[in-house]
Amino acid sequence: MTNALKLFIVIPCYNEQDALPLTAQKLLDKMNALIENNTITSDSRIVFVDDGSKDKTWSFIAAMHKANPMFSGIRLSHNKGHQNALLAGMMTVRNDCDAVISMDADLQDDINAIDKMLAHYADGCDIVYGVRSQRTTDTAFKKNTANAFYKMMKLMGVEIIDNHADYRLMSARALEALAEYDEVNLFLRGIVPMLGFKTATVEYERGKRVAGETKYPLQKMISFALEGITSMSIKPIRLVSSLGFFIFAVSIAMLLYSLLRHFTGATIQGWTSTVVSIWAIGGLQLLAIGVIGEYIGKIYLETKHRPKYIIEEYLQ
Numbered sequence: 078m079t080n081a082l083k084l085f086i087v088i089p090c091y092n093e094q095d096a097l098p099l100t101a102q103k104l105l106d107k108m109n110a111l112i113e114n115n116t117i118t119s120d121s122r123i124v125f126v127d128d129g130s131k132d133k134t135w136s137f138i139a140a141m142h143k144a145n146p147m148f149s150g151i152r153l154s155h156n157k158g159h160q161n162a163l164l165a166g167m168m169t170v171r172n173d174c175d176a177v178i179s180m181d182a183d184l185q186d187d188i189n190a191i192d193k194m195l196a197h198y199a200d201g202c203d204i205v206y207g208v209r210s211q212r213t214t215d216t217a218f219k220k221n222t223a224n225a226f227y228k229m230m231k232l233m234g235v236e237i238i239d240n241h242a243d244y245r246l247m248s249a250r251a252l253e254a255l256a257e258y259d260e261v262n263l264f265l266r267g268i269v270p271m272l273g274f275k276t277a278t279v280e281y282e283r284g285k286r287v288a289g290e291t292k293y294p295l296q297k298m299i300s301f302a303l304e305g306i307t308s309m310s311i312k313p314i315r316l317v318s319s320l321g322f323f324i325f326a327v328s329i330a331m332l333l334y335s336l337l338r339h340f341t342g343a344t345i346q347g348w349t350s351t352v353v354s355i356w357a358i359g360g361l362q363l364l365a366i367g368v369i370g371e372y373i374g375k376i377y378l379e380t381k382h383r384p385k386y387i388i389e390e391y392l393q
């Protein structure tokens with residue numbers, strides 16, 4: 078590598094007081110090693126974004142910042158979720174560095190993959206995706222739901238990188254492009270591949286959370302998947318329209334059939350089929366209204382142009 082780059086590592090943290098001490102130490106060692114071998118500059122930073130934690134996360138970040146200028150902290154005024162916290166961090170630092178690597182606070186992402194990411198950056202890549210080589214440490218449930226999620230996203234026409242969460246390197250230029258996306262329902266894993274640029278992937282083994290517990294219970298996982306689909310794709314609407322068309326065609330065939338039955342003199346049976354079809358049509362209509370409502374909800378939020386996050390404090 079010829080020129081050392083100014084690297085910022087951005088880490089969203091929500092109630093991570095148990096994991097942070099270890100994570101901070103491991104990352105600091107890594108950064109120092111990279112400075113030592115001239116890969117990154119000495120004014121590189123580790124930026125923790127406190128996503129409105131209720132525990133001692135922020136006081137720990139502030140203390141680390143005081144003890145070592147390599148640590149920076151950004152504090153959001155309210156819990157806005159992983160994606161928004163990450164975005165807040167990346168957008169805040171994008172003019173101060175050459176590249177940003179985003180990762181989780183629990184060290185599940187192998188920090189040794191950073192070297193490979195930086196090598197790809199030196200090769201001219203603007204985006205380097207960290208991709209899990211295996212999921213041996215995840216529960217069968219997490220593995221299956223994750224696989225179903227990737228399949229579903231692809232089916233819905235969303236370009237998404239398999240087994241890639243939010244462990245990735247982005248150059249300042251790629252971040253600049255990302256900043257152009259002004260939408261409130263920002264689904265990073267779908268938007269980033271849309272940016273283009275030269276990209277690469279780096280494989281790593283995903284480990285266990287070092288401390289604390291997951292901040293992504295099933296409920297959050299489901300709403301994350303729904304967010305992803307409805308903010309990236311209009312296929313569900315198309316699906317409903319085609320279904321509506323199909324049902325309409327069937328009902329015409331049924332009309333012809335019942336007229337035929339009428340003229341051949343066999344009426345007054347068919348209570349069952351009538352009731353069943355009323356329910357079926359009613360259900361379908363409700364489903365369709367629900368899907369459309371989902372999108373209207375999105376439009377409603379977009380028109381408000383609410384800020385995605387508010388930074389309360391920035392320890393530079």
Ligand code: UDP
Nearest residue numbers: 089090091128158159162181182291292293
């Ligand atoms: N996180 C966040 N805000 C939230 C939930 C999670 O900033 O509302 C952070 C969390 O601190 C961690 C990362 O997002 O750094 C991933 O969360 P977690 O490790 O709990 O998810 P999992 O690995 O279990 O899917």
Ligand code: MG
Nearest residue numbers: 181183185286
């Ligand atoms: Mg985790």
